[in-house]
Amino acid sequence: MNQLTNAIGRSLPADVDGYGPVQPFAGAFATVPAMRRQAPKVKRILPGEQKLTADLAAVFKRIPVTDGMTLSFHHHLRNGDGVVNMVLAVAARLGLKNLTVALSSVFPVHAPLVEHVKNGVVTGLDTNYLSGPVAQAVSHGVFPRPVVLRTHGGRARAIECGQLKIDVAFIAAPAADEYGNLNGVAGPAACGSLGYAMPDAQYADHVVAITDYLLPFPLAPISIPQTRVDYVVKVDCIGDPKGIVSGTTKITRDPVGLKIAETTAKVIKATGLIKDGFSFQTGAGGASLAAAYYVRQMMEETGVTGSFALGGITGYMVEMLESGLFRKLIDVQGFDLEAVRSLAANPNHLEVGADFYASPFNLGAAVNNLDVVVLGATEIDTGFNINVVTGSDGVVMGGSGGHSDAAAGAKVTIVVANLLRGRLPIIMDKVLTATTPGETVDVLVTERGVAVNPRRRDLYEKLQAAGLPLKTVNELKALAEEIAGIPAAVTTQAKIVAIVEYRDGTVIDVVRQVK
Amino acid sequence: MDLRRTMLFMPGNNPGMLQNGGVFGADAIILDLEDAVAPQEKDAARLLVAEALRTIDYRASEKVVRINPLDTFARQDIKAIVPCGLDAIIVPKVESPEDIRQAARLVAAAETPGQAPVKLIALLETPCGIAEAYPIARADKRVAGLAFGAEDYTAALGAKRTKEGTEIFSARTIVVNSAAAAGIQSIDTPFTDVNDRDGLLADTALAKQLGFKGKLAINPRQIDDIHRVFDPTAQEIDWARRVIKAIRKAEAEGAGVASLDGKMVDAPIVARAERTLHLARLLGLAEGGLL
Numbered sequence: 001m002n003q004l005t006n007a008i009g010r011s012l013p014a015d016v017d018g019y020g021p022v023q024p025f026a027g028a029f030a031t032v033p034a035m036r037r038q039a040p041k042v043k044r045i046l047p048g049e050q051k052l053t054a055d056l057a058a059v060f061k062r063i064p065v066t067d068g069m070t071l072s073f074h075h076h077l078r079n080g081d082g083v084v085n086m087v088l089a090v091a092a093r094l095g096l097k098n099l100t101v102a103l104s105s106v107f108p109v110h111a112p113l114v115e116h117v118k119n120g121v122v123t124g125l126d127t128n129y130l131s132g133p134v135a136q137a138v139s140h141g142v143f144p145r146p147v148v149l150r151t152h153g154g155r156a157r158a159i160e161c162g163q164l165k166i167d168v169a170f171i172a173a174p175a176a177d178e179y180g181n182l183n184g185v186a187g188p189a190a191c192g193s194l195g196y197a198m199p200d201a202q203y204a205d206h207v208v209a210i211t212d213y214l215l216p217f218p219l220a221p222i223s224i225p226q227t228r229v230d231y232v233v234k235v236d237c238i239g240d241p242k243g244i245v246s247g248t249t250k251i252t253r254d255p256v257g258l259k260i261a262e263t264t265a266k267v268i269k270a271t272g273l274i275k276d277g278f279s280f281q282t283g284a285g286g287a288s289l290a291a292a293y294y295v296r297q298m299m300e301e302t303g304v305t306g307s308f309a310l311g312g313i314t315g316y317m318v319e320m321l322e323s324g325l326f327r328k329l330i331d332v333q334g335f336d337l338e339a340v341r342s343l344a345a346n347p348n349h350l351e352v353g354a355d356f357y358a359s360p361f362n363l364g365a366a367v368n369n370l371d372v373v374v375l376g377a378t379e380i381d382t383g384f385n386i387n388v389v390t391g392s393d394g395v396v397m398g399g400s401g402g403h404s405d406a407a408a409g410a411k412v413t414i415v416v417a418n419l420l421r422g423r424l425p426i427i428m429d430k431v432l433t434a435t436t437p438g439e440t441v442d443v444l445v446t447e448r449g450v451a452v453n454p455r456r457r458d459l460y461e462k463l464q465a466a467g468l469p470l471k472t473v474n475e476l477k478a479l480a481e482e483i484a485g486i487p488a489a490v491t492t493q494a495k496i497v498a499i500v501e502y503r504d505g506t507v508i509d510v511v512r513q514v515k
Numbered sequence: 516m517d518l519r520r521t522m523l524f525m526p527g528n529n530p531g532m533l534q535n536g537g538v539f540g541a542d543a544i545i546l547d548l549e550d551a552v553a554p555q556e557k558d559a560a561r562l563l564v565a566e567a568l569r570t571i572d573y574r575a576s577e578k579v580v581r582i583n584p585l586d587t588f589a590r591q592d593i594k595a596i597v598p599c600g601l602d603a604i605i606v607p608k609v610e611s612p613e614d615i616r617q618a619a620r621l622v623a624a625a626e627t628p629g630q631a632p633v634k635l636i637a638l639l640e641t642p643c644g645i646a647e648a649y650p651i652a653r654a655d656k657r658v659a660g661l662a663f664g665a666e667d668y669t670a671a672l673g674a675k676r677t678k679e680g681t682e683i684f685s686a687r688t689i690v691v692n693s694a695a696a697a698g699i700q701s702i703d704t705p706f707t708d709v710n711d712r713d714g715l716l717a718d719t720a721l722a723k724q725l726g727f728k729g730k731l732a733i734n735p736r737q738i739d740d741i742h743r744v745f746d747p748t749a750q751e752i753d754w755a756r757r758v759i760k761a762i763r764k765a766e767a768e769g770a771g772v773a774s775l776d777g778k779m780v781d782a783p784i785v786a787r788a789e790r791t792l793h794l795a796r797l798l799g800l801a802e803g804g805l806l
Contacts, residue, residue, distance in 0.1 A: 255735035256535050262739075420534065447538040483534065483571070 008385055008437055010509050018124075018145030019499050025508040028408050028440050033361045033504075038162030041205050043230070051232045052178045056090045056210070059231045063206050065091065068098045069167035070126075072204060074197035075105035076172070076184060076333060080243025083172035083210050085112045086235065092121045100124030102164055104155060104196040104354075105401065108132030109243060117142055126164055128152050129399035138497050139395040141513040147498040149389060149511075152196065152332070153358025153365060153405035154503040159199040160355060160362070163505060169204035171197045171229075172238045176211035177219040180229025184334075185221070185344035187213030189239040192313070192334020192343050194223045198353030201228045212238045221344070223351055245337050251293050251316075252286030256447045260416050261287055263468070264374055264445045265294030270466035271412050271459065273371040274298055278306040280326075281367075281406050282374040287416060289316055291374045299325050310357070310366055311373075311402060313349075318342040321349060330366050332357040332402075358405035360503045367402070367409025375403055377417045379431040382473050384438030384453045386415060387431035389500060392424050394490040394514045396498065400435050404503050407440040412459065419446035424487050425480030427473060432490055434509040435500060444473060451476050491515060517659065518542045518797050519700055519729040520745040521738045522579060526551035527560040530567075537573035539735040540742075544576045548592050549583050549607050557588050561595045568599035579636070581605040585614055590621060597625035603634035603659060608667070610643040612654035619655040632657060636702070640664030641671050645686045652697035660700035662731060663690045666707070678714055680721070691726040705731040712740060719744040746798060747791045755795070758788035 002014035006024035015021050023031075045051070053059050065071070071091070073084050084103060089112070091099060099122050101113065106125070111133040116122040125147040130138060138147050150158060158164035171194075175186035184194045189212060201207050201224045208231045209224075252258060268274060268291075280295065282288040293316075299306065308328040309317045315338030321329050322342070329349045334340050342349045358367045367373075378398065379387035386407075391397040407413040417426045426446070442459055444451040449471035452460040464470055471479070492512035502508040523541035525532050527548045536544040546567060552560040568578055578601045582592035585606070593604070606618045615637055622633050635657045639645055645668065652661055665676065665683045674682040687703065694701035703722035706715045719741050722730055730741050747755070757775055762785050765773035773780040 256538065258736060259538060422531075423534075447535060 006506070006508065008383065008434055008508065010434060012507055012510060013496070016146055016496055016499060016510070019148065022499075022507045023505065025437065025502045025506040028437055028502075031504040031506055033161070035161050037160050038165070038203060040203050050178070051180050051229065053231045053233050056087060056233055056235075057094065059208050059233055060090060060094055062231070063168060065094075065096060065168055067096055070100040070102055070124075070165060072102040072166040072169045072200045073104070074171065074194065074200065075103060075107065075129075076191040076194060076196060077189060077239040077244045078105075078191075079107040079109045080189070080240035081107065081109055081172065082237055082239045083170060084110055086210070087170050088113065088116050088121065092116055092119065096121060098123045100126060102126040102166060102200075104152070105129035105399070106131065106134045110134050114142060117144075126150070126155075127399065128155050129401045130396050131398060135396040139511070139514045141493075141495055141497050143497065146496050146510070149399050149498050149500045151358065151400040151404045151501075151503040152354050152402040153360055153367070154400075154501055154505065156199040156353065156355035156357075156359040157361045157503065158505060159203045160359065161505075166200055166204035168206040168208060169197070169200035170208050170210060171201060171224065173209045173211040173224075174238070175213045175215055175219060176209050176232055177215050177217040177226075178232055179217050180207075180209055180226040180232050181217070181219040181222045182209050182211070182224040182229065183219060183221055184223060185340055186215070187211070189213070189237075189241060189244055190340045191244050192340040193331040193351045195332030195352055195357060196354050197224060199355050202353075206230050208233060210235055210238055212236060245335070245340065250286060251289045254286070256418060257287040258290050259447050260418070260445055261290030262294050263450060264291045264414055264416055265298060266466065266468060267414060267443055267445060267450060267463060268295055268372050268412070269298055270463045270468060271372070272462065273412065274302060274304055276305050278304055279308050279310065279369055279371045280306060281309065281311040281370055281372075281410070283312065283376060285376065288374055288376070289314065291416065292316055292320075296320055296325060308366075308369075310370060311406065313339040313343075315339060318349070321346065330357070358402055358409070358503070360405070360408070365405070365409060367406050370406060370410035372412045372414065373406040373410040374414050374416055375407060375436075377415050377426065378421070379426060379428060380415060380417065380441075380444055380473075381428050381431045381438070382477060384441040384444065384473065385431050385434045386436040386438075386441060387433045388435045389433040389498075390511060392421070392487070392490070394432060394492055396511060400500075404436040404440070407436045408503065412443065413441050414443045414445055415441055416445045419448045419476060419480045420484055423484050425477065425484050427477040427480055433500060433511055437502070437508065444476070446476060448479055449476050517577070517700065518794075519577070519660065519702060521729060521732050521741045522662070522702060523732045523735060523738060524551065524581070524705070527564045527580075528552045528556045530563060533563065533567045534571060536567075537571065537576050539738050541576050541732065541735070541738050542729065543579045543603070544573050545579045545581050545605060545731075547581045548588070549581050557583065561588075561592055565595050565599045568596060568601050577602045579603045579605055581607060581638070584608045585617055589618065593618070593621045594625050597622055597633055598627050598630070600630075601633060603636055605636045605638050605662065607638045607664075608640055608644070609637040609651055610641055611647050612650040615651055615654035615658060619657050622657065634659040636660040636662050638662045638664050639690060640667040642668065645689050648689050648693035649696055652693045652699055658697070658699060660702055660728075661690050661694040662702040663687060663704045664731075665704035678708075678711075678718070680718065687722070687725055687727070695726060700728040701726065703727040703730040705733045706737065707733065709734040709736060715740050716744060747795045747800060751791050752795045752800060755788035755791040758784060759792065
């Protein structure tokens with residue numbers, strides 16, 4: 001088999017069964033697009049025609065859905081999603097085979113997907129993030145074709161460019177009207193932004209809205225418009241609100257996490273970027289929120305008004321918007337009820353699609369305007385390459401999501417991680433699965449020191465002047481190994497179970513079956 | 516002068532926390548075998564703490580163990596941990612000089628040849644302990660400090676604990692005075708509401724005002740705030756420098772006393788200024804030498 005080596009030294013087969021030719025990762029901004037946007041079929045609807053359809057099986061027949069099609073879904077209902085399982089159960093009942101599921105993120109609630117794979121109903125999966133039983137099934141080689149792992153921006157790009165061709169987009173709609181206008185801010189399954197469904201709605205050949213909350217025409221506000229929706233199906237329940245929103249997301253109380261967060265805030269301050277117009281993205285995890293807490297304190301102390309906060313939006317970000325610390329929130333995904341409430345009511349809280357958020361191949365993704373992003377990692381190597389796909393046992397437990405997108409776009413990308421996770425060092429010579437390339441990562445903050453990517457001499461000098469505890473990444477690695485020893489490398493089987501695409505569609509790494 | 520602005524308690528039965536004890540920047544880490552550990556876990560915690568002392572790098576933090584009271588597991592604790600390379604032992608519920616002498620004998624017996632002498636810090640947390648503070652402070656040359664524990668003390672008194680600490684005011688001054696008279700350090704009781712930052716700052720400021728040299732901490736989040744209070748301020752450092760400059764000038768001119776800002780600079784003032792500058796140097800706050 002022909003082998004290629006990509007720009008971060010990963011050896012890849014030139015062609016992968018079930019995926020096709022591999023275009024190797026050439027550098028974060030090396031691949032220049034030479035293609036046109038795809039266009040969905042032109043269709044029409046005549047006056048008096050109805051979109052509301054009795055049930056899902058009827059929709060399957062009217063489209064019709066046939067073997068081998070690609071069905072897409074969004075993940076805004078997260079671990080409370082009921083729509084993916086509902087649609088696939090219909091597909092199985094109708095005897096369909098060889099479907100590809102293009103679901104923006106997979107959660108434990110999607111466990112029934114494994115049975116559909118075993119029965120041949122589903123043979124392909126295209127996603128940005130995987131967790132729970134499906135992730136484990138992928139790692140154990142249950143899928144006949146390699147799963148494609150993309151970034152959030154990369155998925156939007158692939159849809160726009162026709163590389164991820166969607167036959168039918170099934171859109172879980174917390175609120176809808178009979179003519180197909182949809183939003184996520186009303187109804188029992190309100191989830192906030194529908195950002196990850198927007199490219200699907202725009203480019204799929206057929207769009208089916210599934211809702212449990214039908215409102216009179218015209219619905220307002222409109223997140224996804226009637227002009228792109230073929231059918232509306234009313235069901236009893238699209239999801240479990242307990243799994244959709246997490247309530248109030250709390251700042252971590254773990255002292256090590258707080259230490260890392262506080263150091264992160266000092267790093268941000270040292271970069272000099274906390275000034276009027278400051279823009280920021282961080283995750284919804286406890287440690288990321290703690291970093292936001294310290295950043296907020298600094299913004300308040302210095303009287304800085306930021307331009308925008310981006311990414312998954314939490315109540316904490318909403319508070320910062322409402323207290324005037326940011327002028328806008330750009331929301332591709334809400335994480336709690338406060339985010340839902342704010343999106344519905346506040347004109348400065350903007351709902352955007354995944355393409356606007358992070359696609360590398362358009363004329364301006366929001367990530368390009370980020371000053372600082374704070375991201376996590378399961379592993380980091382001495383070249384600052386990050387793994388957020390596989391755990392220490394080699395099993396898939398995540399995915400890039402917006403990790404690589406934000407890292408590429410931001411002026412300063414900070415990765416925060418405990419130097420020791422449990423009793424394993426987090427830094428190694430070579431991460432098991434490269435997800436985000438080191439050239440887009442600037443600073444690593446751990447509880448035992450801060451390492452700056454040697455490419456950023458300018459940052460190093462600023463952090464040194466601020467008195468931060470700087471070490472080289474090799475020194476941090478040695479320190480971790482001194483405490484915990486050198487972990488044995490994970491060995492895997494030869495079979496490729498997932499392809500990790502960088503945001504531009506090149507292959508940055510592959511995931512192999514675990515032993 | 517040993518730096519003990521903060522002494523951070525870490526439970527001796529929690530491997531994850533013990534592993535991270537050195538990352539918070541406390542002047543001393545106290546690996547606790549006493550209150551944090553249930554009776555049935557004492558032996559396991561003792562083994563864990565001994566291993567932690569031998570293997571974990573606590574960086575600049577002094578390594579301290581709080582053993583169990585002398586009438587319970589202190590003998591086993593001392594035997595297990597003293598050879599493992601610790602700096603000091605906190606002896607809880609000390610009530611008499613004899614308690615300290617007994618602890619010192621046990622430590623001496625457990626020390627290995629060539630080992631730096633292990634220091635003792637007496638934790639005074641009973642009315643008897645407070646009453647005997649000065650003799651306890653002078654009971655053995657190993658005693659490096661008196662620490663005050665207000666919770667047990669007020670429980671024994673039958674007094675209600677308050678945030679402002681009226682009920683422990685006299686005990687605090689006794690501890691400070693006894694330690695100062697014996698030429699050792701005084702360490703204040705912990706502030707137990709970890710979510711009340713303003714309360715911690717006020718309580719620490721009071722402790723510093725009374726003369727304490729440091730404060731026990733029960734949560735890593737308290738460390739930076741306690742340091743902020745105990746660290747000499749820029750104004751204090753500047754004042755200290757001017758005091759020393761004034762006294763040097765007076766000495767050069769053959770005068771016994773100097774004056775600064777219209778006030779006499781005598782020996783106690785000079786001693787305070789020297790201590791401030793020494794602390795500032797230890798903390799890297801006084802670059803450029805004394806003057």
